[in-house]
């Protein structure tokens with residue numbers, strides 16, 4: 399048990415939950431055994447007695463002890479509550495996850511249906527369902543459970559949509575993870591904390607709903623009884639013997655409070671949660687991965703065009719006919735201002751763009767794999783092992799609910815078909831290579847226990863877990879300070895040297911790119927405006943490239959003068975097949991003082 403969790407248990411809320419939880423549990427398990435007889439023994443002479451030492455809650459109209467009946471009713475009340483809450487949560491998670499992974503139109507339809515159901519008061523829905531399933535205890539459980547599904551459906555769909563946009567989910571997809579696996583392993587663990595908190599609070603509301611249904615005569619029927627029925631019977635004598643109604647009322651309120659406080663404790667416990675790995679595939683399933691001659695380009699795109707669907711349903715072309723080739727082991731930098739198409743070009747070249755994009759080209763090949771068609775399963779596995787991606791934000795690149803070691807091992811275990819221990823040994827090697835000290839201990843930590851630079855180096859290490867031939871680093875140092883930037887770039891270079899992988903480094907910083915890369919590709923408005931060797935930047939001919947270079951201050955820069963400013967970006971979006979209104983390759987770009 400973690401110290402944080404132990405500390406939480408020592409708070410007033412934790413102590414209340416522990417004591418309350420134990421009392422409710424004991425009453426649920428042993429109540430009917432220990433107090434069953436007292437709860438059913440009739441004493442006509444002692445009927446409707448008030449509070450006394452012998453009967454602390456009094457007796458009912460047949461002389462049965464009310465305290466014993468409240469204790470015995472715990473089992474039915476708690477089991478019905480847990481059953482209905484379970485139905486609401488399981489149903490809601492299924493509906494929410496399905497809604498989150500559906501295509502946009504179907505997703506909107508499911509969300510609209512959830513919204514319509516949510517607009518009905520919850521108890522009204524429960525009453526409606528209880529009419530369908532009948533006025534029995536099981537009917538009430540189904541009614542209350544189904545009425546809660548829209549509540550959890552909306553919660554899960556909203557939470558899942560936000561997690562689904564995270565870099566680590568994109569990374570999982572890049573690694574070839576199926577939608578089901580991505581949901582179970584990456585989405586569900588990250589929506590668990592709010593889900594658990596809401597489950598516990600919802601359990602207390604469910605408890606009250608059962609009390610309400612039974613109170614109205616629509617829930618548990620005689621001879622069975624729960625707290626709601628006891629409340630109903632006691633309410634008739636509330637002015638004479640208040641304890642007859644207050645007894646079951648106290649039980650409902652205290653149990654509800656325990657459920658609510660439990661939610662807060664669950665959220666503390668969340669960071670220790672890990673999921674079971676999916677079964678490893680047998681060795682027999684392993685197929686030889688075809689190799690390609692090392693001299694061939696790692697990736698080669700000819701006349702690459704990328705369009706995205708716009709709001710009005712049309713297509714807008716963002717990358718207009720880029721031709722790019724990266725040789726094995728080569729470090730190529732793509733520079734350009736924001737929105738110039740650097741990331742889209744790199745992602746398209748590696749076949750990593752999502753279904754909202756249309757990628758066209760005369761030819762697009764990654765190490766012999768034709769990326770213009772759907773890759774086969776063997777090719778998908780090769781892509782997962784041979785491509786590595788390092789995103790800009792190191793915090794959102796790693797799954798916050800899984801240890802760093804587990805995330806590193808995943809690549810080798812699932813795609814490399816390695817045993818767990820071999821993958822763990824490799825993970826230690828990879829972390830050591832990117833200069834993270836005490837790697838074995840670090841692998842057991844969660845991403846939030848790493849600094850920003852270490853997280854980025856862990857991402858590089860993750861790329862090393864396969865057999866990377868191309869590492870795409872998209873602004874890997876933008877969110878880091880200068881000293882940490884150096885460490886990350888050094889780790890990237892170490893990774894490149896040890897694996898011989900090519901690197902596509904995307905950046906808006908031409909100084910950083912020229913110092914790190916062999917070749918620099920300058921992009922503007924979705925086109926390549928110039929390509930040159932990194933050590934020959936002085937030979938740049940295009941005014942935009944010269945403008946970018948002029949913007950970088952050096953030791954000789956006159957600090958009294960403002961830095962040069964480049965003209966506003968030319969419009970880069972146009973309908974596919976039409977000509978751009980401004981051609982960024984034309985040499986008309988001015989550098990103004």
Ligand SMILES: Nc1ncnc2c1ncn2[C@@H]1O[C@H](COP(=O)(O)OP(=O)(O)OP(=O)(O)O)[C@@H](O)[C@H]1O
Pocket residue numbers: 706707716734735736737738739740741742743754906970
């Ligand atoms: N999924 C998408 N849907 C619609 N448009 C997109 C999508 N992804 C990128 N774009 C558009 O494509 C253009 C190029 O984007 P890209 O991310 O490649 O720019 P960038 O040069 O990498 O800029 P930055 O440095 O800001 O990331 C931008 O206008 C962007 O709005």
